[in-house]
Structure formats: structure tokens, C-alpha cells
Amino acid sequence: MSVIRNGKASTRARWFHAPPIAAGLLLTIATIAACSHGAQNGPRQYLYATIPETGLVVVYPLSAAGAEQPLATIKENPPDKPIDVSVDMAGEVFVANENGNVRAYAGPNFHYELIHVLEGPHTQINHPTAIVANLDGTFYIADTGGGEDKPRVEWFPAGQNGNVFPNRVITGPHTGITAPRGLALDGSGRLFVADQDTNKILVFRPDAAGDATPVVTLNGLRSPGHLFVDQLLNIYVSNKQDNSIAVFITTGPQSWRRSSTIKSAEMREPAGVAADQTGRIAVAATGGILFFGPDSNGQVEPASDLRGRSPMNPAGIFIR
Numbered sequence: 001m002s003v004i005r006n007g008k009a010s011t012r013a014r015w016f017h018a019p020p021i022a023a024g025l026l027l028t029i030a031t032i033a034a035c036s037h038g039a040q041n042g043p044r045q046y047l048y049a050t051i052p053e054t055g056l057v058v059v060y061p062l063s064a065a066g067a068e069q070p071l072a073t074i075k076e077n078p079p080d081k082p083i084d085v086s087v088d089m090a091g092e093v094f095v096a097n098e099n100g101n102v103r104a105y106a107g108p109n110f111h112y113e114l115i116h117v118l119e120g121p122h123t124q125i126n127h128p129t130a131i132v133a134n135l136d137g138t139f140y141i142a143d144t145g146g147g148e149d150k151p152r153v154e155w156f157p158a159g160q161n162g163n164v165f166p167n168r169v170i171t172g173p174h175t176g177i178t179a180p181r182g183l184a185l186d187g188s189g190r191l192f193v194a195d196q197d198t199n200k201i202l203v204f205r206p207d208a209a210g211d212a213t214p215v216v217t218l219n220g221l222r223s224p225g226h227l228f229v230d231q232l233l234n235i236y237v238s239n240k241q242d243n244s245i246a247v248f249i250t251t252g253p254q255s256w257r258r259s260s261t262i263k264s265a266e267m268r269e270p271a272g273v274a275a276d277q278t279g280r281i282a283v284a285a286t287g288g289i290l291f292f293g294p295d296s297n298g299q300v301e302p303a304s305d306l307r308g309r310s311p312m313n314p315a316g317i318f319i320r
Contacts, residue, residue, distance in 0.1 A: 045276055046071070047306075048093065049284060049314040050082035057082050057095055058308065059110060062276055062319070065304045072110035076103070083128065084226070084272070084316030088158075089135040096131035096141055096316070102156075120163025124154060130194075130226060130316070132183040140191060142180035151177050153193060155209075172211025176202050182227040182237070190215075194224040194237055201227065201237065203254075216254050221246060226272045226284075226316060234259075236281060238270040245273055245283055245292075260297035266290060266305070272317035284314035 047060045057074040064070075076082050076097060083098040092106045092115070101119035105112040119125060126143055133139040137158030145151045152171035156164070170191075171177060182194030189206030201224065203216035222241035229235055233250040244263045248256040262281070272284035279294030280303075290302040 045319050046087075047274070047282060047289070047317060047319055048085045048087055049272065049289060049317045050085050050095065051312060052081045052083055052098070052315050053311055053313060055080060055082065057085055057093065057105075059093075060306065062280075064306050067307055067309065070308070072112060074105055074112050082315070084130045086131050086133040086139065086316075086318050087320040088133040088137045088139075089320075090137065091320075092133070092137060094131050094133045094139050096128040098128060100126050100128070102128070102131065102139075102141060116159070116161045118156065118160055118162070118164065122163045122165045124149065124152070124166060124169070129181050130183040132185050132191075134185055134189065140183050140185075142183050142193065144179060151180055153177065153180055153183065153191065168207075168209040170204060170208050170210070170212055174211045174213045175204075176200060176214055176217065181225045184227050184229040184235070186229045186233055187231070192227060192229055192235065194221070194227045196223050196225065196240070199224060201235065201248075216256075218248060218256060220258065225270070228274045228319075230275045230279070231277065234275070236273045236275055238273045238283065240269065243267055243270060245270060245281065247281075260295075262292055262296045263299050264290065264292075264302060265299075266302060271315045274317050274319040276319050282317055282319065284317045286313050288312050289314060289317065 045062050047062055049058050055076040058070040059072040060070050079099050080097040081099055082095045084096045086094045092104055095103045104116035106115050107113050126146055128141050128143050130142040140153055140155050142153050150171045152169050154166035155168040156166050178195055179197040180193050181196040184192040191204040193202040199221040201218040202214040204214055222239040225238045225240050227237040235248040237246045244261050247260045249259040251257050267290055268286040270283050270285045274282045281292045283290045288305050288307040291304045293303050
């Protein structure tokens, strides 16, 4: 287990979990692997989770269950409180702290070191609720705002550090963003935003900025929180109001239909949600992480769970 405490950010090169290979070749391999939802021979995936009450980011193999110990642990120091996590193609881990900053970690074989910190008034990061990184290390962060700051989503280029301005900010009445609680990206770079107050998913073009209008709006949710988009463009959304997971399957380049709603007696206050390359669904809930089969629908019991070391009440989760 690796325990990394916050320290001075370094400017070291980014690391890969696997032996170094050409970036173009790595991207080609990832693209090929993404062509099949059920591919068993794709790149090995890992589960990342934030535990706000203990200030931890934990990394598990996807096979982890019960009280299994994590492969690695990143420890955030108070007042930092990790609320969400995302990972780029190089294995760099992006952590959004709800007290107003983003920290990025990297290192070989899960031996993480702090490499970037974004905080300060120029960043406009005040009350982040979600983060999602693209394959290339660029990332979006959702913020509820406050005072004169409006609810918004900000985009930062890769490798940023310190008190820097975001390159793009999506905010305004036409965006429909009023209480962003979840972010996701698809393979083309489209941005998906779960807006809790309006019970909608808002889909934006990859280059959206300012008071942009969503290209797609999905309705019928119940206080949505985190969301995830898989390799086949299926959408998974946690609903706080009725303790459920809504699944939308793609019916065209810019259309989806709701295919299932997953509920379980064990799924209390669902937060983060993600799916692996086999379609298995992971849900962060009070007490641990629950796993459901790809075709789950209705009132079902989880196929397995990961309880970890108590207290384990995860918020954001991510599979890469």
C-alpha cells in the first residue's frame, strides 16, 4: 500500500501504470479495446474511490470484494475533503476537494506523488461537486458557485498548476446549469452534466463555452448526482431522491432512452456510479461499494460488495 501525503507539487513527467509505450500506440490500443463492451482482453481496469470523512482516495482491483485492502491509498490533509475522482489515460489521478481545490497525483506502480495543485481566486474553484478528466489530461470541474459566482462547469488544459484561470467556463441561463452534481465525457469529448435541481442530464459539444445551449437534454430523473458514460455511450446516473440508478441506452448519435432503473435495499444514498468494460455497474453508497450485473433492473440484490475498512462511505468513484 502506498500512502501519500500532500506536499509540494513537483514538475516530474507523468507516469504510466504499464511499461512506457508510444502515446499514439497507447491511444490506438485503448480505441480498439473500446469497440466491444464485453471485451475480456482489454486493458486492465481499476476502481478509484473518494472517502470524504477520512480524507482518502483508495484504489482497488476490480475483483476486490468484502474487506479487501486497497492497492494504494492517497491521503488528503485537512481541510481538504475529497469529493470526486477521475483518472486520465496516463494514470494521473485528479481529485476534487469540496473545500475549493483540485490536486493531481501520479507515479509508477501506484506509488503516487502530488504533481499539480489548482487553487486560488483565479481558478474560480469554490465549491466543486464533480470532476472528470479526458484521456489527454485536460479536465472539467463542476462548481455550485455562491454569492456572485454562478453555478458552472470549468475546463482546464493538461499540466496546469497554481492560481490559474480556466480556459473555458460554461455558465448562464441557456446552459440549464443550476446545480451541477455529476460530470462525464464520451469518446468524442462531449460533456454530460447531471443537474440536480432541474432533474436533467445536459449534453454539451466538446468545445462548449459561455452561455452554450445543450445539444441534448434528458429528463425524468429524481435529484440526480454523479453519472458515468461507458464505451457504448450508455449513461448511468445515481438518483438521490429515490435511492436508484437510472440507465439510459443510446439509440442514435444524439439520442438515448431509459432502459432500466436499479434499486436495492442495500443501496442507501447512492453517490458515485461507474461501469467496467464487461458492463458490471459499481455504485458508491452508505457503507461501501455495491456491484450489479450488466442487465440488472428493478429491485435486485447486488452481485457483490466492497466494504473496506470502516468507515467507508464513498462519494465519487471512477473506473479506468
